[in-house]
Amino acid sequence: MSEMTMExxxxxxxxxxxxxxxxxxxxxxxxECDRQPCLYVCPAECFKFKEGKISFSHExxxxxxxxxxxxxxxxxxxxxxxxxxxxxxxxx
Amino acid sequence: xxxxxxxxGCAAAYTLAKAGIEVLLIERSKFAGxxxxxxxxxxxxxxxxxxxEFWKEAPVERRVQRHVISMLSEKSSVSIDFNTDxxxxxxxxxxxxxxxxxxxxxxxxxxxxxGMVITGSRADDLIWEDGRVAGIVxxxxxxxxxxxxxxDGVNSLLADKAGLGVSLAxxxxxxxxxxxxxxxxxxxxxxxxxTADGGAAMHFLGFCTRGxxxxxxLYTNQESLSLGVVVQLKALIENKLKGVELLxxxxxxxxxxxxxxGGTPVEYSARLVPAGGLRMLPQLYTDGMLVAxxxxxxxxxxxxxxxxLNFAVASxxxxxxxxxxxxxxDDFSQQTLSQYAKLLSESFVLQDLMRFYGAPQFLxxxxxxxxxxxxxxxxxxxxxxxxxxxxxTAWQLSREEMKGKISLWQFVRDAMAARKTL
Numbered sequence: 001m002s003e004m005t006m007e008x009x010x011x012x013x014x015x016x017x018x019x020x021x022x023x024x025x026x027x028x029x030x031x032e033c034d035r036q037p038c039l040y041v042c043p044a045e046c047f048k049f050k051e052g053k054i055s056f057s058h059e060x061x062x063x064x065x066x067x068x069x070x071x072x073x074x075x076x077x078x079x080x081x082x083x084x085x086x087x088x089x090x091x092x
Numbered sequence: 093x094x095x096x097x098x099x100x101g102c103a104a105a106y107t108l109a110k111a112g113i114e115v116l117l118i119e120r121s122k123f124a125g126x127x128x129x130x131x132x133x134x135x136x137x138x139x140x141x142x143x144x145e146f147w148k149e150a151p152v153e154r155r156v157q158r159h160v161i162s163m164l165s166e167k168s169s170v171s172i173d174f175n176t177d178x179x180x181x182x183x184x185x186x187x188x189x190x191x192x193x194x195x196x197x198x199x200x201x202x203x204x205x206x207g208m209v210i211t212g213s214r215a216d217d218l219i220w221e222d223g224r225v226a227g228i229v230x231x232x233x234x235x236x237x238x239x240x241x242x243x244d245g246v247n248s249l250l251a252d253k254a255g256l257g258v259s260l261a262x263x264x265x266x267x268x269x270x271x272x273x274x275x276x277x278x279x280x281x282x283x284x285x286x287t288a289d290g291g292a293a294m295h296f297l298g299f300c301t302r303g304x305x306x307x308x309x310l311y312t313n314q315e316s317l318s319l320g321v322v323v324q325l326k327a328l329i330e331n332k333l334k335g336v337e338l339l340x341x342x343x344x345x346x347x348x349x350x351x352x353x354g355g356t357p358v359e360y361s362a363r364l365v366p367a368g369g370l371r372m373l374p375q376l377y378t379d380g381m382l383v384a385x386x387x388x389x390x391x392x393x394x395x396x397x398x399x400x401l402n403f404a405v406a407s408x409x410x411x412x413x414x415x416x417x418x419x420x421x422d423d424f425s426q427q428t429l430s431q432y433a434k435l436l437s438e439s440f441v442l443q444d445l446m447r448f449y450g451a452p453q454f455l456x457x458x459x460x461x462x463x464x465x466x467x468x469x470x471x472x473x474x475x476x477x478x479x480x481x482x483x484x485t486a487w488q489l490s491r492e493e494m495k496g497k498i499s500l501w502q503f504v505r506d507a508m509a510a511r512k513t514l
């Protein structure tokens with residue numbers, strides 16, 4: 001078995017993606033953050049460091065809460081997706 | 093009213109429904125279990141008290157007849173491999189489960205018992221009346237309730253709103269990432285040497301987390317394997333490692349590679365597991381509300397086990413029992429609901445957490461994940477090596493291998509600490 005990319009991994013899962021993000025990130029606060037643990041702790045790699053900025057996309061979120069617990073700057077406004085949206089595990 | 097159709101919420105709702113009490117169980121996922129992941133084994137005895145002979149009807153995967161604990165170095169492994177024929181004792185055996193199937197079954201049991209289950213409904217907020225919790229807000233609906241049992245998981249936003257939230261922090265929470273790998277039933281039975289309904293539960297220490305605080309697991313399901321790593325969030329952050337990287341290298345380990353060979357990954361999942369033990373236990377109840385399961389951090393992490401499913405079921409039942417008492421008195425005040433804490437302290441839930449109070453601190457010892465698994469493998473290699481040179485005794489070999497890595501004094505101290513906590 002060869003290694004999979006994160007896109008391939010997440011493509012295994014079933015999602016009902018909401019148009020609106022359930023997690024809101026304040027990139028200007030992240031700008032000041034020297035640790036940026038979100039880049040490591042998000043198991044779906046929803047946080048990326050692009051062009052000198054943290055960017056976030058909610059589509060692949062596994063709703064685990066790792067970013068919520070790890071953010072040292074309170075830059076994350078965390079909630080669950082609206083009812084019926086988000087990840088839907090077939091195995092779990 | 094119960095929020096969250098996991099094992100804690102279902103056990104609570106089932107207990108209430110069985111007693112003929114009107115109960116509503118709400119779940120934010122489209123179906124019960126759709127948001128839920130496990131990295132553990134369900135031990136039968138607790139659920140068996142609630143639903144006798146549950147294994148006959150519940151969608152359990154395999155009865156664990158083989159337990160393996162392995163210590164890994166980069167290329168080797170040393171294992172304890174326990175096999176037993178426990179087919180005659182299904183009530184005390186452990187079972188591998190897949191939560192999307194299992195929780196759905198459990199929620200159906202709640203309905204069968206007369207409870208009402210609403211899925212696809214997210215509890216957004218609490219309704220307060222005269223300083224007590226009096227129901228929940230779900231979208232546009234306001235649902236009044238005499239009492240709310242919050243069993244909404246490790247990220248319990250409801251408990252937070254009631255001021256009962258667990259203070260989760262990177263040093264008291266572990267992150268689990270898991271892959272489900274599909275394999276034919278016969279391949280699993282031959283490869284793991286298990287019977288048609290039997291299975292294996294394997295736990296790993298060492299290289300699976302590249303020596304940082306955590307461990308790996310491999311469970312056999314009926315037609316798939318659950319392979320995962322569980323790592324302390326703080327350790328990931330400090331070492332700038334990702335759970336998925338550890339999962340990949342764990343999967344490529346020479347020992348593990350053979351177990352999963354030829355399988356097809358079909359799902360990738362993640363979750364958090366509270367791991368702070370008794371020290372992180374929140375206030376468990378307030379006027380009109382109780383907290384159960386992961387929402388109350390009721391998980392036992394001892395190094396020997398990371399046990400949450402049983403604790404969830406038992407705490408759900410205890411919360412329901414406390415509600416029954418409150419209902420008889422028609423008094424849902426904090427004082428009456430304190431019966432919940434009393435019931436928990438009389439059960440294994442708080443007794444185990446008390447007994448292993450020191451375990452989370454013991455597990456902070458980085459040698460458990462680095463030096464010791466390395467040492468076990470290198471020692472085994474020397475023991476089994478025949479190179480034509482005069483042989484040393486096992487003791488001489490051990491001392492030789494420990495040289496420069498760990499002092500005898502340190503080793504003895506760790507062993508003493510292990511004796512107390514494991």
